[in-house]
Amino acid sequence: xxxxxxxxxxxxxxAFSQGRVRSFVCLERGFYPFATMPAILHSGSDADRVEIGxxxxxxxxxxxLDMPKPAGIVVRSCDALGVSRLIRDRxxxxxxxxxxSISCPGVVDxxxxxxxxxxITALEKAGDALIVHTALGPTELPWSSVLLDRCLACVSxxxxxxxxxxxxxxxxxxxxxxxxxxxxEVEHMAPDERYAMWEKEFAKCIRCFACRNACPAxxxxxxxxxxxxxxxxxxxxxxxxxxxxxxxxxxxVAGRCVGCGxxxxxxxxxxxxxxLNRKFTRDIETLFGVxxxxxxxxxxxxxxxxxxxxxxxx
Amino acid sequence: MIRVGxxxxxxxxxxxxxxxxGKVAEEAARIPGVVHVEQNKYTCSDPGQDSIRKAIKExxxxxxxxxxxxxxxxxxxxxxxxxxxxxxxxxxxxxxxxEHCSWVHSDMxxxxxxxxxxxxxxxxxxxxxxxxxxxxxxxEKRALVIGGGIAGIQAALDIAEAGYDVxxxxxxxxxxxxxxxxxxxFPTLDCSSCILTPKMVDAASHPGIRILTYAEVEEISxxxxxxxxxxxxxxxxxxxxxxxACGICILKCPTSRDSEFNMGLGTRKAIYMPFPxxxxxxxxxxxxxxxHFTAGKCGICQKVCPSGAVDFSQEDQVLTEKFGAVVAxxxxxxxxxxxxxxxxxxxxxxxxxxxxxxxxISSTGPTDGKIRRPSDGKIPKTVVFIKCVGSRxxxxxYPYCSKACCMYTAKHxxxxxxxxxxxxxxxxxxxxxxxxxxxxxxxxxSQEMGTRYVRGRVSRIYPLDGKLIxxxxxxxxxxxxxxxxxxxxxxxxxxxxxxAPEMARKLGISYNQYGFFSEAHPKLRPVETxxxxxxxxxxxxxxxxxxxxxxxASAAAAKVISLFAKSELSTNPNVASVDESLCSGCLWCSNVxxxxxxxxxxxxxxxxxxxxxRTVASVNTGLCQGCGACTVACRDGAMNLLGFTNEQILAExxxxxx
Ligand SMILES: Cc1cc2nc3c(=O)[nH]c(=O)nc-3n(C[C@H](O)[C@H](O)[C@H](O)COP(=O)(O)OP(=O)(O)OC[C@H]3O[C@@H](n4cnc5c(N)ncnc54)[C@H](O)[C@@H]3O)c2cc1C
Ligand code: SF4
Ligand code: SF4
Ligand code: SF4
Ligand code: SF4
Numbered sequence: 001x002x003x004x005x006x007x008x009x010x011x012x013x014x015a016f017s018q019g020r021v022r023s024f025v026c027l028e029r030g031f032y033p034f035a036t037m038p039a040i041l042h043s044g045s046d047a048d049r050v051e052i053g054x055x056x057x058x059x060x061x062x063x064x065l066d067m068p069k070p071a072g073i074v075v076r077s078c079d080a081l082g083v084s085r086l087i088r089d090r091x092x093x094x095x096x097x098x099x100x101s102i103s104c105p106g107v108v109d110x111x112x113x114x115x116x117x118x119x120i121t122a123l124e125k126a127g128d129a130l131i132v133h134t135a136l137g138p139t140e141l142p143w144s145s146v147l148l149d150r151c152l153a154c155v156s157x158x159x160x161x162x163x164x165x166x167x168x169x170x171x172x173x174x175x176x177x178x179x180x181x182x183x184x185e186v187e188h189m190a191p192d193e194r195y196a197m198w199e200k201e202f203a204k205c206i207r208c209f210a211c212r213n214a215c216p217a218x219x220x221x222x223x224x225x226x227x228x229x230x231x232x233x234x235x236x237x238x239x240x241x242x243x244x245x246x247x248x249x250x251x252x253v254a255g256r257c258v259g260c261g262x263x264x265x266x267x268x269x270x271x272x273x274x275x276l277n278r279k280f281t282r283d284i285e286t287l288f289g290v291x292x293x294x295x296x297x298x299x300x301x302x303x304x305x306x307x308x309x310x311x312x313x314x
Numbered sequence: 315m316i317r318v319g320x321x322x323x324x325x326x327x328x329x330x331x332x333x334x335x336g337k338v339a340e341e342a343a344r345i346p347g348v349v350h351v352e353q354n355k356y357t358c359s360d361p362g363q364d365s366i367r368k369a370i371k372e373x374x375x376x377x378x379x380x381x382x383x384x385x386x387x388x389x390x391x392x393x394x395x396x397x398x399x400x401x402x403x404x405x406x407x408x409x410x411x412x413e414h415c416s417w418v419h420s421d422m423x424x425x426x427x428x429x430x431x432x433x434x435x436x437x438x439x440x441x442x443x444x445x446x447x448x449x450x451x452x453x454e455k456r457a458l459v460i461g462g463g464i465a466g467i468q469a470a471l472d473i474a475e476a477g478y479d480v481x482x483x484x485x486x487x488x489x490x491x492x493x494x495x496x497x498x499x500f501p502t503l504d505c506s507s508c509i510l511t512p513k514m515v516d517a518a519s520h521p522g523i524r525i526l527t528y529a530e531v532e533e534i535s536x537x538x539x540x541x542x543x544x545x546x547x548x549x550x551x552x553x554x555x556x557x558x559a560c561g562i563c564i565l566k567c568p569t570s571r572d573s574e575f576n577m578g579l580g581t582r583k584a585i586y587m588p589f590p591x592x593x594x595x596x597x598x599x600x601x602x603x604x605x606h607f608t609a610g611k612c613g614i615c616q617k618v619c620p621s622g623a624v625d626f627s628q629e630d631q632v633l634t635e636k637f638g639a640v641v642a643x644x645x646x647x648x649x650x651x652x653x654x655x656x657x658x659x660x661x662x663x664x665x666x667x668x669x670x671x672x673x674x675i676s677s678t679g680p681t682d683g684k685i686r687r688p689s690d691g692k693i694p695k696t697v698v699f700i701k702c703v704g705s706r707x708x709x710x711x712y713p714y715c716s717k718a719c720c721m722y723t724a725k726h727x728x729x730x731x732x733x734x735x736x737x738x739x740x741x742x743x744x745x746x747x748x749x750x751x752x753x754x755x756x757x758x759x760s761q762e763m764g765t766r767y768v769r770g771r772v773s774r775i776y777p778l779d780g781k782l783i784x785x786x787x788x789x790x791x792x793x794x795x796x797x798x799x800x801x802x803x804x805x806x807x808x809x810x811x812x813x814a815p816e817m818a819r820k821l822g823i824s825y826n827q828y829g830f831f832s833e834a835h836p837k838l839r840p841v842e843t844x845x846x847x848x849x850x851x852x853x854x855x856x857x858x859x860x861x862x863x864x865x866x867a868s869a870a871a872a873k874v875i876s877l878f879a880k881s882e883l884s885t886n887p888n889v890a891s892v893d894e895s896l897c898s899g900c901l902w903c904s905n906v907x908x909x910x911x912x913x914x915x916x917x918x919x920x921x922x923x924x925x926x927x928r929t930v931a932s933v934n935t936g937l938c939q940g941c942g943a944c945t946v947a948c949r950d951g952a953m954n955l956l957g958f959t960n961e962q963i964l965a966e967x968x969x970x971x972x
Contacts, residue, residue: 220950224951303902
């Protein structure tokens with residue numbers, strides 16, 4: 001692991017020294033010593049701050065929007081999907097990016113460690129286990145029980161090859177399919193029951209828009225929900241408007257959601273937004289015969305007029 | 315200040331019978347912004363329109379709502395009416411309280427409040443309407459006709475007679491289409507070539523008509539008045555200018571194959587003319603079988619041609635030209651009757667289709683007009699006709715009626731009796747459909763001549779001792795029937811050309827579930843399509859006979875002529891429009907636009923201290939058909955359809971729901 005970090009630091013420093021980038025987004029040590037947070041570097045001398053990120057690594061793609069170009073980024077495969085999303089939405093250009101891809105064994109979700117954060121002094125990956133160090137000594141947890149949801153459905157832990165530098169230590173997590181059992185459950189609910197569930201969930205939303213802001217598919221210059229006129233969404237935090245907001249959010253990312261789960265992670269009140277997102281992803285896969293709807297593709301399933309689309313309505 | 319006038323129509327009892335019109339008017343008067351309300355018995359009538367004009371002046375109305383029928387019916391009427399009173403026509407909004415209300419309800423206590431809501435919606439929208447102005451585009455006054463069957467020929471002649479240039483593109487080596495293959499035509503029994511050939515010659519010799527045969531349309535871009543079309547004229551391998559049509563090449567050519575024109579009942583050479591009256595009257599080399607092309611040998615035609623017209627090195631010619639209007643006249647083809655295994659077509663040579671019989675009756679056909687059965691050349695004594703083979707059959711064929719078969723089967727039975735008076739004819743049918751001038755009489759005539767009509771389906775045909783045993787059921791008598799036939803004729807369904815969907819795509823028009831091109835409105839716009847400047851003629855739009863085909867072709871020509879009569883076209887101002895400040899440049903709109911009307915545009919703007927460039931969408935208003943697909947694809951809300959803006963639609967939703 002440290003090897004990878006050393007290589008990464010070097011790669012970042014040389015991206016600056018070769019004049020390939022004006023800025024670079026990566027992870028650095030976070031508030032808790034064992035967690036990481038995003039950092040935007042402006043010079044090669046900052047390269048020492050770069051961390052791989054064992055726990056709580058957020059998706060970095062969206063930071064690219066506001067960074068001085070050319071901009072560098074370090075990507076795991078999930079970040080790469082986010083970057084690809086932004087490129088296909090023409091919000092960034094590939095030629096303005098300098099991409100370093102790394103392999104990834106999965107990222108720990110500290111919320112899944114059954115222990116108060118304050119007691120943890122360090123985290124360590126040892127084979128198939130996470131060792132949680134505390135003042136009282138280490139505890140071992142199965143690696144798969146503490147991973148971020150998105151890692152459980154990882155498209156591939158190997159370093160993505162569409163990159164300017166590829167750093168792969170061969171310890172990437174093997175790919176795993178999305179688990180749709182939760183969607184099955186919702187689909188099998190009676191309509192009233194399902195409605196009541198969403199009513200309860202949407203009622204919690206405080207309209208902070210953290211979900212939108214975290215999302216690599218929500219990248220409009222100006223979100224239509226912020227427009228004063230026409231007022232798509234009234235400012236009143238009332239149930240019908242909550243539905244309006246959540247339908248709009250879900251429909252606007254339908255067909256473009258990369259399944260990173262950042263929206264759900266960002267939500268301060270714990271709305272199960274991935275239930276909506278995954279429902280769309282699965283529907284697209286079954287209705288359009290698409291392999292993995294999270295992966296951005298050249299011909300957007302929901303965004304392309306194809307002359308041989310069946311004309312069922314005439 | 316916005317001053318809305320609301321005109322509530324009774325439509326006689328159509329609306330007033332089910333909606334309390336007085337109450338609607340009363341409620342409308344209370345809607346903020348409404349300054350004048352009026353009721354009319356028939357608002358679309360002259361006095362009705364007058365009252366609108368008068369009210370616009372007297373009450374200084376700047377918006378008008380007509381609560382009446384569907385906008386498809388009269389929106390245009392009232393727009394024109396408002397315009398004649400000096401109001402911008404796009405400040406008129408229809409509230410459809412007929413189709414959407416009075417016609418679908420019977421209880422006045424339900425329909426009246428609903429009508430009020432519909433009016434409220436229209437007022438909410440019209441208040442947000444702004445004047446729109448059509449722009450103008452020039453018209454290229456040349457027409458393209460695709461397909462040289464009777465439909466294409468008729469349309470070309472009519473357009474050219476009006477003084478406009480026409481190009482006909484036909485993919486076969488000759489024009490003429492199906493009609494050229496027919497012997498005589500119902501209901502008058504005049505000989506098909508006698509009435510068709512002169513028209514073919516007229517078309518060929520008309521100074522305003524250019525015929526490109528052995529040619530196909532590869533691509534069409536542009537829009538009404540300004541289409542750009544790429545045509546590939548395949549190499550005939552014969553120099554048309556030099557060839558004198560002496561025909562010696564055809565005589566000497568050693569290679570032959572089944573003749574398409576004779577439905578495979580005869581052969582033709584590798585260098586051939588489909589039939590003697592072909593237009594242009596020049597041979598074509600079929601490179602698929604010509605020994606010069608397949609084996610690098612032979613070349614006899616070139617040696618014998620006295621005018622040196624055979625040119626093996628000829629290449630396809632690709633022409634790109636501009637046209638103002640396009641008439642699609644690509645015709646139809648025959649259903650593959652092999653699907654009906656029980657009839658044995660393909661296995662028993664004496665089971666043939668109606669078109670094959672046409673060739674057997676025709677004096678230019680493979681049997682010189684003597685009806686001889688294909689297996690042994692004998693003159694048939696008993697002939698069984700089976701109708702609706704592939705038509706009106708959802709299981710094996712198509713649910714629709716092919717329209718011409720009832721009549722051509724009657725014709726075949728009559729011609730059979732004329733040629734072989736001793737022969738007997740049986741027709742197995744489901745119904746006889748003889749709607750048309752003189753059609754019923756024609757059908758009666760075939761009965762009077764002794765044709766036996768048996769109502770019922772044939773279940774099986776099998777050969778026995780040189781005969782075909784036809785087993786079926788007479789559902790009227792409720793008994794089994796068995797006929798020993800010498801020849802069985804299947805009335806194959808008329809089906810769309812296999813490449814119809816591809817052609818529709820090139821033309822930017824839609825087609826129905828079978829593949830027939832769709833007209834803009836089944837009753838009121840039968841020859842127009844949803845793409846302005848593209849018109850339909852003949853069987854490409856649906857099964858029809860010659861009279862109907864010709865009528866439709868002339869109608870399509872009239873549309874083209876009235877288009878060309880204008881020096882400029884005004885465009886529909888209900889087009890998409892981009893708010894560049896909101897556009898993120900994702901171009902999803904462009905990818906969903908069926909008319910390829912959206913392009914990317916680079917704009918330069920200041921962002922803080924830097925000057926930056928960014929991509930935005932840009933609508934070509936000439937190409938945009940106002941379908942609105944882009945507006946729903948745009949998450950940013952940057953794309954608006956003028957006349958149906960996001961703001962207007964939200965106002966309508968609010969008026970209806972809040
Ligand atoms: C057996 C039979 C008997 C009939 N008898 C009668 C009768 O007695 N009386 C009567 O009124 N009607 C009769 N009909 C109906 C009649 O044949 C049709 O109504 C008529 O021929 C339709 O003409 P059209 O021009 O629409 O199509 P077509 O005659 O099919 O002409 C279409 C033309 O377009 C060309 N084409 C197709 N695709 C392309 C392309 N992509 N590019 C360029 N060219 C293309 C074709 O080669 C063809 O020349 C009969 C039909 C059948 C099958
Ligand atoms: S909707 Fe949620 S899961 Fe999907 S891309 Fe956006 S942040 Fe990620
Ligand atoms: S992050 Fe959660 S609370 Fe905030 S807007 Fe999204 S769903 Fe609502
Ligand atoms: S979809 Fe909307 S944001 Fe995207 S390019 Fe088109 S107008 Fe602009
Ligand atoms: S409304 Fe939009 S999608 Fe429709 S034709 Fe016009 S530009 Fe294309």
